Amino acid sequence: MATEITEEKTFCANHPERETSLRCNKCGKYICVKCARRTAIGYRCPECVNQQQQIFETATWSDHLIAAVIAAVLTFLGGLIVPRLSWFVIFLAPMAGGIIAEVIFRVLKKRRGKYLPWAAAGGVVLSGAVLCLIYGVALLLSLLDPEGGWSFRELITLGWTVGYIALCASTLYYRLRGIRIG
Numbered sequence: 001m002a003t004e005i006t007e008e009k010t011f012c013a014n015h016p017e018r019e020t021s022l023r024c025n026k027c028g029k030y031i032c033v034k035c036a037r038r039t040a041i042g043y044r045c046p047e048c049v050n051q052q053q054q055i056f057e058t059a060t061w062s063d064h065l066i067a068a069v070i071a072a073v074l075t076f077l078g079g080l081i082v083p084r085l086s087w088f089v090i091f092l093a094p095m096a097g098g099i100i101a102e103v104i105f106r107v108l109k110k111r112r113g114k115y116l117p118w119a120a121a122g123g124v125v126l127s128g129a130v131l132c133l134i135y136g137v138a139l140l141l142s143l144l145d146p147e148g149g150w151s152f153r154e155l156i157t158l159g160w161t162v163g164y165i166a167l168c169a170s171t172l173y174y175r176l177r178g179i180r181i182g
């Protein structure tokens, strides 16, 4: 078969007034310099690039809710014990974050989403707010109790709760992001 040489002018599929000879290497349509998206595998049209990105967005809105609930419940359960163990928090909080990430990963069957790490970290923070409220009330009650001498311990627990939440949320966030990329 002979190769056809055409003198016909070609124009961008999105901008009919712009002449171009550049084509998307996936769908083959003509794209002008402005429309062309440079990817690792060559120039592509914006539509093909969007399609490619959607493949990585497999999580539904309910998956985000599930991730947030799992994170909140597990953080709460851990939060009843971990902050009382004082400096063990430094080791246990990232461990808790890792475990929660693993649970979410398995429950969602590796589905991914751009906002999934945020939803999960949000669940941790929400749970942390409840925990702080509980320990805060305990601290307040101990201060009001004239017989009490435990306020210092309650204050420390409250402090470690904040540390636990911060470490747990950040570990969870980065683990889920890592999973998304990997």
Ligand SMILES: [Zn+2]
Binding pocket: 024, 025, 026, 027, 028, 029, 044, 045, 046, 047, 048
């Ligand atoms: Zn294309």
Ligand SMILES: [Zn+2]
Binding pocket: 012, 013, 014, 015, 018, 031, 032, 033, 034, 035
């Ligand atoms: Zn164009």
